Amino acid sequence: MSDKIIQKQDLPDFLKSLKKTYEVFAPIKENGFHRFKPLKGEENIDLNFTNTRLSPKSLLFPQSERMFEFNLDEKSADANIVKEAPKDYPPAVIFGIRPCDAKALRVMNVNFDNPEFRDPWWVRRMESMTFVGLGCNEPSSTCFCTSVGSGPFNEEGLDVLLFDLGERFLARTLTDKGEKLLDEAGVKKDADSAIKKKADALKEESEKKISSKVPTDKLKEKKVNDLFNAPFWDDVAFACINCGTCTFLCPTCWCFDIQDEITKKQGDRIRNWDSCMFPLFTLHASGHNPRPEKVQRVRQRFMHKLKYYGDKYNNGVACVGCGRCVKYCPVNIDIREVFKLMNDL
Amino acid sequence: MIEYVDKIREIAKKILEEKTVDVIIGFKKGTLPLMTEPTLINDAEKTDQLYWSSFCNMNLANYLPKRKEKIGIIAKGCDSRNIAVHIVENQIKREQLYIIGVPCKGMVDRRKIISFLDGKEVKEIIESDADITVKGKGFEHTLKKDDYLQDNCRTCMHRNPVIYDTMVGDLVEERKDPDPYDDVKEIEEMGSEERWGFFSNLVKDCIRCYACRNACPLCYCPTCFVDESDPQWVGKSIDHTDTMTFHILRAYHCAGRCTDCGACQQACPIDINVRYFTRKLNKDVLALFNSEAGLSIEERPPLDTYRPDDYDKFIR
Ligand code: SF4
Ligand code: SF4
Ligand code: SF4
Ligand code: SF4
Ligand code: SF4
Numbered sequence: 236m237s238d239k240i241i242q243k244q245d246l247p248d249f250l251k252s253l254k255k256t257y258e259v260f261a262p263i264k265e266n267g268f269h270r271f272k273p274l275k276g277e278e279n280i281d282l283n284f285t286n287t288r289l290s291p292k293s294l295l296f297p298q299s300e301r302m303f304e305f306n307l308d309e310k311s312a313d314a315n316i317v318k319e320a321p322k323d324y325p326p327a328v329i330f331g332i333r334p335c336d337a338k339a340l341r342v343m344n345v346n347f348d349n350p351e352f353r354d355p356w357w358v359r360r361m362e363s364m365t366f367v368g369l370g371c372n373e374p375s376s377t378c379f380c381t382s383v384g385s386g387p388f389n390e391e392g393l394d395v396l397l398f399d400l401g402e403r404f405l406a407r408t409l410t411d412k413g414e415k416l417l418d419e420a421g422v423k424k425d426a427d428s429a430i431k432k433k434a435d436a437l438k439e440e441s442e443k444k445i446s447s448k449v450p451t452d453k454l455k456e457k458k459v460n461d462l463f464n465a466p467f468w469d470d471v472a473f474a475c476i477n478c479g480t481c482t483f484l485c486p487t488c489w490c491f492d493i494q495d496e497i498t499k500k501q502g503d504r505i506r507n508w509d510s511c512m513f514p515l516f517t518l519h520a521s522g523h524n525p526r527p528e529k530v531q532r533v534r535q536r537f538m539h540k541l542k543y544y545g546d547k548y549n550n551g552v553a554c555v556g557c558g559r560c561v562k563y564c565p566v567n568i569d570i571r572e573v574f575k576l577m578n579d580l
Numbered sequence: 581m582i583e584y585v586d587k588i589r590e591i592a593k594k595i596l597e598e599k600t601v602d603v604i605i606g607f608k609k610g611t612l613p614l615m616t617e618p619t620l621i622n623d624a625e626k627t628d629q630l631y632w633s634s635f636c637n638m639n640l641a642n643y644l645p646k647r648k649e650k651i652g653i654i655a656k657g658c659d660s661r662n663i664a665v666h667i668v669e670n671q672i673k674r675e676q677l678y679i680i681g682v683p684c685k686g687m688v689d690r691r692k693i694i695s696f697l698d699g700k701e702v703k704e705i706i707e708s709d710a711d712i713t714v715k716g717k718g719f720e721h722t723l724k725k726d727d728y729l730q731d732n733c734r735t736c737m738h739r740n741p742v743i744y745d746t747m748v749g750d751l752v753e754e755r756k757d758p759d760p761y762d763d764v765k766e767i768e769e770m771g772s773e774e775r776w777g778f779f780s781n782l783v784k785d786c787i788r789c790y791a792c793r794n795a796c797p798l799c800y801c802p803t804c805f806v807d808e809s810d811p812q813w814v815g816k817s818i819d820h821t822d823t824m825t826f827h828i829l830r831a832y833h834c835a836g837r838c839t840d841c842g843a844c845q846q847a848c849p850i851d852i853n854v855r856y857f858t859r860k861l862n863k864d865v866l867a868l869f870n871s872e873a874g875l876s877i878e879e880r881p882p883l884d885t886y887r888p889d890d891y892d893k894f895i896r
Contacts, residue, residue, distance in 0.1 A: 266785070267695055267851055283699060288850060289787070298787065299817035375701055377612070474618040476642065479789030480849045494816050507816045513790075515807045565791055565847035566638055567615040 236408040238426040238434070239417055243402055250274060252420045253328055257365070260294055261330040262287050271329065282399075285375045286333050286557060290486035294329060295340065295360045296347075296508075298483075302356070303504035307497065317504065322356070324363040328416065331369045335378070335555040337392035338385040339486030340366075342555060345548045346489050365412045368393040371441055377558030379447040379571060384551045387441040398434040405434040449574035451552060454541055457580060462542055463534070467576050472533035474566035475512070481560035481568075482510040482536065487553045490516070511535045537573045583709070584632045584682055587748040588654060591680050595652050596624040601678050602649035605640050606630045613705045613714075614690035618643060630654075633707060634688040634725060639843040641797040645671040653677060656684035658732075658841035660741035661874025662797040665837055668880055671800060674743075681744030683752040686733035687842070688712060688725055691851060696723070732842035732855065735760035742875055760840070761863045767856070779824070779857070785850055786823050788816075792854045793830055795847035798837050805829060831857035836865040836883040839874050 241249055253259050259274040264281040268288040274280060301320040306313055340361075347357035371378070371387035380386050390396055394413030398405040405426050408414045426434070482488040492509035495502055509516055512533070517526045526532050544553035554570065561569050592604045608619040609631040616636050620643075621627055632654070640653055641662035651672075655663060660681060666672045693702065693714060706713040713722045735758040740751045767778060790806075793799045806814045806826050814829075815822035831854075838858045845853050865871055869882035890896055 267691075285699070285701075299819070376703060470620075473620045473643075474638075476791065476794035476847070478791035478794045478847065479787070480791045480847075483787050483789050484849055492816060496815055496817070505817050507818075510789075513807070514803075515809065518809065562612070563849040565795055565849075567610040567612065567617040569611040572611065 236410070236414065238431055239406045239408070239422045240424040240426050240430065241397075241404045241406050241422055243404065246280075246404075249420050249422065250280065250330070253330070253416070256326060256419050257416075258325050258327040259330055260291070260327060271332075274330070280331070282331060282369065285371070285373065285378075286336070286559070288559075288563075289484060290339065290557070290559065291329055291332055291336050292339065292343065292486050292489075294327075295357055295364070296343070296489065296491075298508045300356065300506045301503050302493070302506050305502040305504070306500060307502060308500040311500075319355075320503070324359045326363050326365070327360075328365045328367055330367045331397075332366055332393070333371060333557070334368050334387060334389040334391075334393065334396070335380045335385050335557040336486045337366050337368050338380075338389055339392075339555045339557070341392040342487045342544075342550070342553055343489050345550055365394045365416050366392060367395040367397065367406075367413075367416070369397045369399065370438065372399055372437065374441060374445050375558060375562075376446055377561045378445055379449050379556035379558065381442055381445045381556070382447075382449040382451060382574075383554055383556045385555050387445065388438040398437055400430065400433055400437065403430075405430055407434070447556075447558075447571060449556070449571050450578040451541075451574065453578045454552065455545060457542070457577070459538075459542060459546070462538060462577055462580060465576070465580055468530050468534045471537070471568065471573060471576070472530040475529055475533050475568055476566060477512045477514070477529045477532060478565065479508075479510040479512060480563050480565065481570075482512055483508060484559040484563055485554075486557055486559070487540070487555060492516075511539065533568075537570070537577065540570075541574065541577055584748045585630070588632055588680065588682075589627045589630050591746055591748065592621065592627040592630055592652060593624050595678055596621070596627065600650070601652040604630065604652040604654075605643050606654040606680075607632060607636045607638075607640075609633075610635070613702045614688075614693060632682065634686070634712065635690060637687045637690075637730065637843065637846045638795060639797050639841045641666055642795065642843070644677075644797075645800040647672065647676070650676055650678070652680055654680050654682060655741050655744065656682045656687075657736060657739040657741055658684075658839045660743055661738060661839040662841060664743055664874040664877050665839070665881070666797065666800075667877045669837075674877060677745075679741065679744040679746075681741030681747040683741070683747065683749050684733075684736075684739040685709075685752055686725070686729040686736065686739070687846075688728050689730040689846075692728045693723070696721075696728070730842045730846065731853070732760075732840045732845070734758065736840070738839075738872075738875070743877060761859065764856075764860050764863050767860070779827075780820065782856055783823050783827055783852060783854075784820070786818070786827070786852055787850065788818055788823060788826065789849060791847040791849060792844035792852070795843040796834070797841075797843075798834050799830070801833075827854060827857055831861060834858050835861040836869070836871060836881040837873050838862055839872075 260271045261274045261280045262269045263272040269284040270287045270289045271291045303317045304320050305317045347354040394410045396407045490509045491506045518524045540553040595601050604621040607616040608629045610616045640659050667674050702714045704715040711722050814825050845855050871882045
C-alpha cells in the first residue's frame, strides 16, 4: 500500500473533508477523560491521550442495542410478530483508534462473525466502518500490547495507521478501504524515504518503551483442569467486588444479555452488555447458580481470556494489553499478575 | 500515614501468632503507585505484605459480611463506623472482630493528582507526613496532601476509629466544624426541574457497572433490587429512567446508614460522584434525627426504628 503525508495544520480540513462522506468518531475529552464521540466541529478532537477511558467497542457493539420490536395489540395486523428494528449503517470513520483497540475488534470478530454465526449488526457495522489508527508515541506503564500479539504501531484491524511525527502525520494505508479514504479526503502527498525512515524509527523506539511484559508462552500447553483447580484463585479473587468495571471497559469483552421491554402494547427486544462478574450472569431459571461465589466468577474472567479463548479459536489470548482493567479496577486486581500466575503454574 | 505500616505488621503478626484471630483483612501495596489492594492474610509469616498509605481508599468493612472466622481488621475512622453499622445490622458479631484502628489523616484522591498532572503518568510516589512527592518522566512535584484529599475526607469529623481493640498510633485531632454540606445546600436551593437536570447530568454517562454499589459496605443485600429478575423491578439497559431508578433507590437504601466514606465515589471508573445522592440524605438524617451513622453499636439506624414518642403524628 502507500505512505502519505498529512500536515498537522491541515488536520481540521482533512477531518472536514472526511465528514462529507463519513460520520467521523474521534477521541474527545469530556469531564476529564477521553472517549470516542461523533465529531461535530473539528475543534473538539483531542489527540493528547494515551487511550480513551471507554473502549471504542461500543461503536460496533453498543451497551444497549434495540434488536427487534414487536406489537402486542391483538387488533393490529402485525400483532405478536417480531421484526428487526430499523437501523442505518452510514459509512463511518473511527479516527484515532489505538492499535490495541483495533486488534481487540479482531479478537471480538471471531465471536460475532464466524462460519457458524454472523451477527448481522456487528457485520454490517464492520463493513460500514473504516479504522484510522493512531500509533502510540508514549505508551503508558500499564500497556503490555507487545506481549499479547499487538504493539504500539501494530497494523492488525486497521485501514490506515498514522505516525505522529511532530509537525505532520505519516499516513500508511493498509487496505483498499484505507486507500479510498485518503483519496476521498484529497491526501496526495507521498512520504519520501527520509520520512518513512523516521516513522520506522518511531515505531521501534515506542516498542522499546513498553516496560510492562507478561508471559504467555505456556498457557496453551497447560491443562484446563490444572488451571481451573489452581491454588491461587482465592487469593486473586479476595479483593474483587464483582463490579462491571473490568469487563465493561475491556475492548474484548463481548458478553451480552437479551431482554424484552414492553411499554403498553409496544415491545422492544434489547441486547445489553453483561458481565461474567455479575452473579446474575449465570443464574438459572431454577434458581441454581453454577457460579455462586465471586471466586468462580473471577476465575471465569481470567480463564476465558487467557485459556478458553485461545484453546477454542487458536488465536492468542482475549486480551490486547490495553491496561484499562489494570488502571480502573477499584481494588487493583492486576491482570498482568494473573498472566504470571497462570502461565507459570 | 506511612509510619503506621510497621505498627500494623507488628500487631497483625502478634495476633495471628497468638491465635487471637484466624485472619487479617488489610491492604497490600498496589501494583500501581496510586493504588492499594485489599487483602486477606492468614499466616503470621506473611504479615509483611500488609501496607498502609494515603491510598487505602476502599472500605474494608465491605469484606466482613458472611465471614465466619475471627478476623483482625484494619480500620480507619470511616471503616470503623461501617463496622459498627454491620454489627448493629447483624452482619458480623463484635466478638468475631479484633479491630486495629488507624487514626486517619485523610485519603489522597488519586484523581486529583492525575488531573493535576494532566495526562503525565506517575511512576513513583514518596509519602511523608504532610507531603507526597510524585515522580514521572521528566517531572517531580511535591504536593501538600491536604490539597489533594478526597472530598469526603476534607470534611470528615470522625477520623479516629469509633470502635477498636488497639490503635496503631496517637489519636489525630478531629476537624472542628467543617461544613460538609455547602454544595448540598446549593442543590437544595435549585427548583425541582433544575435539580432533576443536575442529577440527570450527573449520571448521564453511568455505565451501570455497579462498582459504586459493590464498593459500599452497606450494599450487602443477597440480591440487589436491580438484580432481581422475578419480578424484574428495573430495566437492564442504560435507559436514563432505569439508571436514575438505580441511583435514587440505592441512595434511599443507604439513608441513615451511610458514613460518607467515599468508597463509592472512588470506585467509579468514570468519575461520577454518587455521593451527591447520599449526602443530602445524611444531611437530612442529621437534621431530623440528630444522628450520624455508625457512631455506636447500641443504636439502630434511625430509619429502621420506631419510637412511641416520635414527633411525627403519622407514625404514632
Ligand atoms: S483484559 Fe484488561 S488489559 Fe486486557 S484487553 Fe481487556 S481491559 Fe485491556
Ligand atoms: S476485578 Fe476489579 S474491576 Fe473487575 S469485577 Fe473485580 S473489582 Fe471490579
Ligand atoms: S472519611 Fe475520615 S476516616 Fe474515612 S478516610 Fe476520610 S478522613 Fe479518614
Ligand atoms: S454510600 Fe458511599 S459513602 Fe456511603 S457508606 Fe456507601 S460507599 Fe461509603
Ligand atoms: S460506579 Fe459509576 S458508572 Fe458504575 S454504576 Fe456507579 S455511577 Fe455508574
